[in-house]
Amino acid sequence: MSKAETEDRFPVLDVRKLRVGYRTSSETVPVVEGADLTLGAGQVLALVGESGSGKTTIGQAVLGLLPANGDVLAGEIRHDGEDLVTAGADRMRELRGSRISLIPQDPTVSLNPIKRIGPQIADVLKLHTDENRATRREHVHRLLEQVGFTEVERRYRQYPHELSGGMRQRVLIAVAIAGDPDLIVADEPTSGLDVTVQKRILDLLDELRERTRTSMVLITHDLGVAADRSDRIAVMRAGEIVEQGETRSVIADPAHEYSRHLLRSAPTLGRGTRTAPTSTDDSESPVVLSARHLTKHFAVPGARGAVKAVDDVSFDVRRGQTLSIVGESGSGKSTTARMLVRLIEPTSGSIEILGTDVTALSRRQFRRHRRNIQIVYQNPYAAFDPRFDLFSIIEEPLRAHGSTTRADRAARVRRALEEVALPAAYLERKPSELSGGQRQRVAIARALVLEPKIVVLDEPVSALDVSVQDQILVLLDRLQRELDLSYVFISHDLAVVRAISDHVAVMNHGRVVEHGAAEQVFTDPATDYTAELLAAVPGRGSSARDKVY
Incomplete structure (x- = not known):
């Protein structure tokens, strides 16, 4: 059934009382509890929330791409009236790419590094159309033009590593629209991109959506993106949708305290430093x-x-x-x-x-x-030896710089951890046992343990959720004032x-x-x-x- 035939009969997406869980060795842990969502033709629904809230799991369930240990425990996911929960694996393979598509978050891992761009886009056409090779090539050229490329034959022949991050994301959009879907799930499609590149990608998605009346589920932790680019918004916390409605209404007057918390946490261009600068006269x-x-x-x-x-x-x-x-x-x-x-x-x-x-x-x-002078990196997990506990990680700079006794080092490690508001009991933990925000606090503690003047x-x-980001910025502000950093x-x-x-x-x-x-x-x-x-x-x-x- 075509878009025109279905859009007046059924919602493009209708999720009812959806429950999703992940199987462990001893139990099934629910991660989505009773979600209800409706999306009409040509609309954008933004799913917002912090890491672990369940928003990506809903997207995976819609696409039939839950991890091997993930199961839909109850509820319905209807696409143009058809229940995808009971559709079966073969039917979902037919639908993916032709009626429902995915734009993933990270193009560096979503494209085959040893295959040229053109054939990767052509694979969708090969699966879902009866076009011959020459016609597919022409079709790919048109798709590359649609997503803003010039010199399309040159791009067709390039490998992913020869393109910038924004260009690779355009290729993923070309893959997503190749089968002319009526529903796209975009999972943090611009989170790793610079602000100007992000705007160009989002403008492109808006243009394509308006031209084709494609509907979109936009999964994001960026409230600015959600506000600018969606018709409706659903706020998720701990597997539940705590608030949803028209974007304008939810952003302007959120009804749930958690929604208000996310809005308060969002950094803005409307205010300056959280506290006054140390001195208004630089010469001091x-x-x-x-x-x-x-x-x-x-x-x-x-x-x-x-x-x-x-x-x-x-x-x-x-x-x-x-x-x-x-x-x-x-x-x-x-x-x-x-x-x-x-x-x-x-x-x-x-x-x-x-x-x-x-x-x-x-x-x-x-x-x-x-x-x-010490440095704190974007990704503390990559900067830590996963075999070490936190005490050893924070102590390492002291040992490298010949700090005197183990007792002195232990005292300074505990003081550094206290400064970043983590309990001493954490010193026995490994990096894998911490959240992203906790790991960044440890990275800051490691930088502070040598008592530097400059950080x-x-x-x-940049890799943190908005409320965790806010906590780290408040922490940095406090440390700067207390330690004159x-x-x-x-x-x-x-x-x-x-x-x-x-x-x-x-x-x-x-x-x-x-x-x-x-x-x-x-x-x-x-x-x-x-x-x-x-x-x-x-x-x-x-x-x-x-x-x-």
Whole structure:
């Protein structure tokens, strides 16, 4: 039955009293409890909530792609009147790709790295149409054009690693729309993308949806994205839908306390630092970190010359204040961060830490200064040895820097854990036993155990849910005030940067294109590039977000 024949007869998606559980060795653990959802033709339903709330599980159940130990325990999932729960595996394979499609979160693991882009899109057509090879190739060219590519034959022949993250996500959208589905499940489709790339992808999805009247379940933890891009919103917590309704109404006047909590936790462009800066007069605060004319060039095999990842970057960081460095992927901000702690060496330029030019020191000489500047990474799980307990993880820098006795090290480890508001009992746990927010607290504790003056934070909250993100930002603010710390905060999320910064440096193609007080940069940007970044922040274009931004 075609879209036109069904859209007046049935909802595109009708979920009733859905219960889903995962089997363990001893029991079945319910993860979705009694969910009810309805989605009409051409509509977008946003499922929002924190990690573990059950929103992705609902998406998997709709697609018939639950993990091997996952089961629908009760309820119905009707697509155009057909119950997908009882449809069977063969029927679901027919529907997936032709009537129901998925846009997954991570294109780096969702595309075959050893297969060219064109044939990967053509696989959908091969499964669901009777087109011959030549016709499929032409069809793929049209799909690539629809998702915004030029030079489509060149793209057809490229491998995933030859494309940027935004380009790979466009390929996944082409895969999703190849069979002309009437329902797309988009699972965090832009969460790993820069704000401007995110806007382009979401604009593209809106355009395709409006042209084809395709319905979409948009799974996201970003309330700005949900507010801008959905007709209806359902808020999930601990497996239950605690509130749902028209997006405008839910955002403007949430009825449930948890919905209000999520809105309060969302970082905004409408407010500055959570507490007043340490000093309103910069001259009162001494400079603790100074970068002058930093450059970093990388040789690229087969290319002429070198790539200028960082090109003549200068800035100061004052005691007790935060300088945020913002920009899109490839702007050079993370390369700058790694040069500050000498994980990579600058090609030229100087870095002064507490008045000492550390770029003039040998690595052995720099070791003495290393304890004054520490770094916290985006993904603490990857930075920890999974075999170690938390005591050993936090103690490691003390041992590396020759701290005196085990008793002294133990006292400092406990003090560092206390500073990040984790109980001492956690010291016996392994990283795998912690949540994402708890692991990030441990990463901060490890950075603080050497009592540094400067902490470099490289995307420290980008992988966290909005309320956990808020907790970490509040923690960083408190630690800065109590310990008189200076931060270099690296981020592509301007709303987060607005919440924590005294000064902001905007990078583009390796250069600082704007640098000034946070209030000035956010309220009166001096460059078109900064204005473009601000305009792309989700939630600013919707009156539904007035309560948030």
